[in-house]
Amino acid sequence: MSSSLSNLSKIMLVFTVKAGKGVGGLFLTYVLAKKYGAFGSGLFFITYTFAFLCAQISQLGLGSACLKFAPVLKNDDPANISFLWTVTQLIVGVFALSMMGIVIAVPHFFSDLIFKNPDYSQYIICAAPIILFWSLTYLIVLFRQSLGDVSGITVIENSLIPWGMVLIAGSTFIIDFSVLQYVKCISALFGVSFIYAFISTRKKYSLSFTLKLNSSLTVRNILAYSLPLLVIAFAQNSLVWINTLILGGIGSVADSAVFVSTMKVGVSIGILLYTFNSVYVPNISAAYARRDFQAISTLYSDITCSLSFFSFIFMFIALLYSDMIMAAFGTDYNDGTGCLLFLILGNVFSCYIGPVGYVLIMSGRSVLDAVNTVAAFILNAVLCLVFYKLWGVTGAGFAFFGSNVVLNLMRYFQCRRILGIKWINRVQLRIIAMQLAFIGGYFIVRQFSFNRELVAVGFLVLYALVNINNIKLLLDKMKVRHAL
Numbered sequence: 001m002s003s004s005l006s007n008l009s010k011i012m013l014v015f016t017v018k019a020g021k022g023v024g025g026l027f028l029t030y031v032l033a034k035k036y037g038a039f040g041s042g043l044f045f046i047t048y049t050f051a052f053l054c055a056q057i058s059q060l061g062l063g064s065a066c067l068k069f070a071p072v073l074k075n076d077d078p079a080n081i082s083f084l085w086t087v088t089q090l091i092v093g094v095f096a097l098s099m100m101g102i103v104i105a106v107p108h109f110f111s112d113l114i115f116k117n118p119d120y121s122q123y124i125i126c127a128a129p130i131i132l133f134w135s136l137t138y139l140i141v142l143f144r145q146s147l148g149d150v151s152g153i154t155v156i157e158n159s160l161i162p163w164g165m166v167l168i169a170g171s172t173f174i175i176d177f178s179v180l181q182y183v184k185c186i187s188a189l190f191g192v193s194f195i196y197a198f199i200s201t202r203k204k205y206s207l208s209f210t211l212k213l214n215s216s217l218t219v220r221n222i223l224a225y226s227l228p229l230l231v232i233a234f235a236q237n238s239l240v241w242i243n244t245l246i247l248g249g250i251g252s253v254a255d256s257a258v259f260v261s262t263m264k265v266g267v268s269i270g271i272l273l274y275t276f277n278s279v280y281v282p283n284i285s286a287a288y289a290r291r292d293f294q295a296i297s298t299l300y301s302d303i304t305c306s307l308s309f310f311s312f313i314f315m316f317i318a319l320l321y322s323d324m325i326m327a328a329f330g331t332d333y334n335d336g337t338g339c340l341l342f343l344i345l346g347n348v349f350s351c352y353i354g355p356v357g358y359v360l361i362m363s364g365r366s367v368l369d370a371v372n373t374v375a376a377f378i379l380n381a382v383l384c385l386v387f388y389k390l391w392g393v394t395g396a397g398f399a400f401f402g403s404n405v406v407l408n409l410m411r412y413f414q415c416r417r418i419l420g421i422k423w424i425n426r427v428q429l430r431i432i433a434m435q436l437a438f439i440g441g442y443f444i445v446r447q448f449s450f451n452r453e454l455v456a457v458g459f460l461v462l463y464a465l466v467n468i469n470n471i472k473l474l475l476d477k478m479k480v481r482h483a484l
Contacts, residue, residue: 010278010279011275011276011279015271015272015275025162025264025268026264026265026268027166028162028165028166028169029041029260029261029264029329030328030329031166031169031170031172031173032044032045032169033257033261033329033330033332033333034329034330035169035172035173036179037254037330037332038253038254038257038258038330038332038333039253039254039257040179041257041260042248042252042253042254042255042256042257042260043120043123043179043253044179044182044183045244045256045257045260046114046115046244046245046248046253046256047120047123047124047126047127047183048127048130048183048186049241049244049245049260050110050114050124050127050245051127051128051130051131051134052130052134052237052241053234053237053238053241053242053245054099054100054103054131055096055130055131055132055134055135055138056135056233056234056237056238057099057230057234058092058095058096058099058131058132058135059092059096059135059138059139059230059233060091060092060095060223060226060227060230061226061227061228061229061230061231061232061233062088062091062092062139062222062223062226062229063088063138063139063141063142063143063233064142064226064229064232064233064361065088065222065225065226065229066084066088066139066142066143066145066146067142067145067146067281067282067285067362068146068225068285068361068362069084069146069217069222069225070084070143070146070147071146071147071282071285071286071289072215072217072289073213073215073217074147076214076215076216076217077214077215079210079212079214080213080214080215081147081205081207082207082208082209082210083210083211083212083213084143084222085143085201085202085205085207085209086207086208086209086210086211087211087219087222088139088143089136089139091223092135092136092139093132093136095135096131096132096135096136097132099131099132100128100129100131100132103124103125103128103131104125104128107121107122107124107125107128108121110124111123111124113249114245114248114249115248115249115253116248116249122180123179123180123183126180126183126184126187127183127186127187128187129187129190129191130186130187130190133187133190133191133193133194134190134194136194136197136198137190137193137194137197140194140197140198140201141197143201144201145278145282146282147205148282160189160192160193160196161189161190161193164189164192164193165186165189168182168185168186168189169182225366228366228367228369228370229361229366229370231370231373231374232357232361232366232369232370232373235370235373235374235376235377236357236373236377238377238380239373239376239377239380239400239403239404239407240263240267240400241263242377242380242381242384243259243380243384243396243399243400244256244259244260244263246381246384246385246388246396247259247384247388247393247396250385250388251388254332255392255393255396257332257333258332258333258335258336258339258393259336259339259393259396259397261326261329261333261336262326262336262339262340262343262393262397263343263400265318265325265340265343265344266340266343266344266346266347267343267347268314268318269311269314269315269318269344269347269348269351270347270350270351272307272310272311272314272351273307273311273347273350273351273354273355276303276306276307276354276355277355277358280299280302280303280355281355281358281362283295283299284296284299284300284355284358284359284362285362287299288362288363288364293419293420296359296363296419296421297419297420297421297422300354300355300359300415300421301421301422301425301427301428302477303354303355304352304353304354304423304428305425305427305428305431305474305477306474306477307351307352307354308351308352308428308431308432308435309431309467309470309471309474310351311348311351311352312348312431312435312438312463313460313463314348315344315345315348316438316442316459317456318340318344319341319344320452320455320456321452321456322337322340322341322344323337325340326340335392335393335394336393338391338393338394338397339393339394339396339397339398340397341397342394342397342398342400342401343397343400343401345401346397346400346401346404346405347404349401349404349405349408350404350408353408353409353411353412353423354423356408356411356412356414356415357369357372357373357407357408357411359411359415359419359421360372360411360414360415360418363415363418363419365414365418368414369411372407372410372411372414373407375406375407375410376403376404376406376407376410377403379402379403379406380399380400380402380403380404381399382399383395383398383399383402383403384396384399384400386399387399427470427473430470431467431470434466434467434470438459438462438463442455442459
């Protein structure tokens with residue numbers, strides 16, 4: 001996408017396609033639950049989560065490093081972009097291929113680890129290609145994002161993969177696929193996605209394979225910066241999805257499926273955070289390159305105010321219909337309502353506090369954020385092990401909520417100490433005060449037997465009316481154009 005577009009235009013585009021991806025993910029979970037039940041869908045999601053996390057390791061943090069170094073290298077010499085493309089593809093490709101080979105060589109070990117049953121090794125083998133294809137595809141997504149190309153993520157990450165998975169899942173009602181055959185089809189889909197991403201990106205940016213670099217930066221500098229990002233990326237994704245594997249290991253495959261379904265709903269609110277990060281993070285990176293700390297503080301303030309305002313709408317509607325959402329997946333999923341509530345609150349808190357992790361990374365504190373993320377990952381795993389035994393799937397949701405709040409608070413106070421950014425400003429304080437009033441009103445209204453749809457419509461209309469000035473202010477801020 002052209003950098004001449006305003007932030008508002010970019011936000012609308014990214015949110016639209018990410019919302020499409022979120023709907024696709026929810027529909028996929030629903031279709032698999034209806035087709036295979038909790039156990040069958042659990043088999044798929046545990047296998048897929050394992051391959052996905054392996055792909056995160058294989059990416060080595062180089063995609064996130066592109067977000068920092070691509071603008072710098074491009075300013076030194078536009079031809080350096082081809083060098084960055086070549087080096088990152090080679091390094092990630094070799095590492096991912098090696099990781100995939102190890103998984104295929106000893107599938108029984110990994111099957112026993114995540115399923116407590118070595119007989120499911122065929123699922124591990126069939127999902128192994130995802131490690132190679134997704135690590136390279138996601139690297140390309142972040143590479144294009146680092147150049148300010150928001151449109152580059154639409155077809156690759158937000159359309160082809162999620163809706164392809166839904167289409168294949170829907171076809172199982174026509175052609176009787178087994179879960180294992182479905183896993184094979186998904187691996188093939190990731191292969192097609194990589195081919196498309198690779199060819200289209202190389203063509204759009206006229207990239208060539210070269211090891212020629214015209215900059216003071218070296219591969220060693222890039223790797224030294226990216227390795228902490230590897231730890232961050234793996235721990236951050238594990239913070240979200242590791243409970244799926246833990247429940248499969250100490251609990252049941254069905255409980256893993258229930259957790260995945262609640263997480264799919266919960267992270268839908270996180271689409272807002274991802275949207276604003278995709279648009280604003282390159283601007284924050286460019287501001288830090290200029291050592292313009294006032295611009296960083298202003299950008300952070302703009303993001304948190306907007307996220308606080310809009311995420312509240314998603315949270316209110318999701319909480320209002322939480323029991324109906326889980327019932328839609330089937331009777332096996334009714335126990336997931338408590339877990340869903342914790343996951344929604346955890347993701348909303350991330351929106352309220354904003355992209356503090358990215359701000360730390362862009363300011364050169366990637367090692368510090370790696371320590372934060374690993375600490376939260378360990379805390380989440382420990383809390384899951386403890387509270388799953390006490391509360392079942394709800395305990396897994398509480399583990400995510402608690403560790404996510406701790407992680408973001410650590411990041412914020414570090415950003416405040418290092419960069420002087422402030423979380424709660426006058427605009428955000430006004431928005432939060434208004435939202436607290438709405439929450440108080442809801443607890444009063446719920447004492448009466450009002451129609452749920454009437455409450456939802458009334459909330460949306462009243463929320464918009466009392467926030468007209470806030471909406472105008474936020475929209476004006478988002479109409480600003482930032483040159484990278």
